[in-house]
Amino acid sequence: MYKILIVEDDLTIARVLDERLQSWGYAVQTVSDFSRVLEDFLSFDPQLVLLDISLPYYNGYHWCQEIRRLSKVPIIFISSAGDNMNLIMAINMGGDDFIPKPFELDVAVAKIQALLRRTYSFGGQVNVIEHGGAVLNLGDASLSCGNRKIELSKNEFKILQLLLENKGKTVSRDAIMKRLWESDSFIDDNTLTVNMTRLRKRLLELGLQDFIHTKKGLGYLIENE
Helix, strand or coil: CCEEEEECCCHHHHHHHHHHHHHCCCEEEECCCCCCHHHHHHHHCCCEEEEECCCCCCCHHHHHHHHHCCCCCCEEEEECCCCHHHHHHHHHCCCCEEEECCCCHHHHHHHHHHHHHHHHEECCEECEEEECCEEEECCCCEEEECCEEEECCHHHHHHHHHHHHCCCCCECHHHHHHHHHCCCCCCCHHHHHHHHHHHHHHHHHCCCCCCCEEECCCEEECCCC
16 A cells, blocks of 8 residues: 655645545545644655645745655645746656646546556566555565554565565465575574564564464465455
8 A cells, every 4th residue: 555645735635635545545644734744754654745835834845855855755746836937846856746736636646646656666576565554665675554664674574575476375385485595594494483473473563463374284375355
């Protein structure tokens, strides 16, 4: 589930965007304190930001620069100031796209979806794997769910990645040990059990209970949604 942060002081527009994006299955958070935009960004850790230009305290260009100091997350500016100068400035400040107001909701959603695809899927390689509300980031080996995020160890990450890549299929213990063997020191059967137990405890930190199922005598399974 991709997370989208909305930074828009027009409450009607913010609410309509929030409701439509949630209907598409996105996790959405709307900023309410416009003096703390960066704090909300850091705590929510979104995969995309919708950013108005005219805001209380500081404008959208300021917050775009602040976010760009920390992250390359895609940013779409939304503003009634839709002339060429504002468009050029938005892109120069680090924005990835621009939606002028007023806009059709379906057009806005299409732009958001297109930018998410371009950012997180390139050359057939997906940079995140989503399942059951959890998002595994293949770039930094982090796992997030809702507003919470954890960093996985190398073994925890490789096991979870393999199971997610084969969700709906039982992955044998031998296959998991082979994945670990390719890049780590030898993992015997007992050590794999210990690693799996640790991974399940990490998943519980995010409220992901029974995320991985044991198929006795066969291996492990993450079921399709």
